[in-house]
Amino acid sequence: MKPVPAAVPVTAHAAADACNVVRQSITHCCALDHHHDAAILGTWLANKTPENLAAWMAAPGAIAWGAYRGDTMVGFALWARSTLALCYVVPEALHQGVGRALLFGAEAHARQLGLAAVGLESTRTAEDFYRRHGYEPSGALQVWAGLQARPMRKAL
Template structure:
């Protein structure tokens, strides 16, 4: 049963748990978000973008969603998934929103759902690695840098955490 943490943003039908069968939709959300919303991170460099997207496949998403200790949610407008989040124990591994749903409360609804679930599981501190694009979003939601910036394949990520 999902933890309902907040009111539903306008035009958002539901934030609900997803399963491995939803991996293709989740993959579409992630790939659209990275490609169109994260230019600050990949600078439209084909090599950087290719490296970032290389493991974002429906097959990998299905494995990640079904992994022990993982919980995933989709944000839906009607039948269309417009956001996706994956929690792996005490780490928010993925949280992405399609371009047309940005700045409408979708990411926040997913984040609050993941935090509520983590609290129920006894997690005291939730961690994540933020892109440059998402860092201000996480800061607005109470996350603070928790270590030096990490670099990989031309990308940088800021480790962050929030005490729940």
């Protein structure tokens, strides 16, 4: 097994790499969510552009982390508006601790902010991952453009 890369803070300068991670992960790892339906996948990916990622990363209160193998970003997470907004890993880095490192980085940030809990909206694909790390459903299932998002929360 490859060593687990640490989650390191990244700025909007890494937006193109982050966008690549997010788009690869959605396309190749989230089939349980999009079922290879081109319309659903297209809608999900439509706002996943380097420009949007840069704006999200530069927003007030946002912090982003990247996980790298050498110079290649293999995972990306974004904290925004007091929630974990994004957490994605490229297919070749799945089940190697990359997602866990990103998640723990976000949780550490939440603790530094003095928050009592971390909230997020999980895809179907990621729900078991979050449950394994102590997250529980915390609201009604959200449905949008053929996709489902499960609000989840973990007390810190």
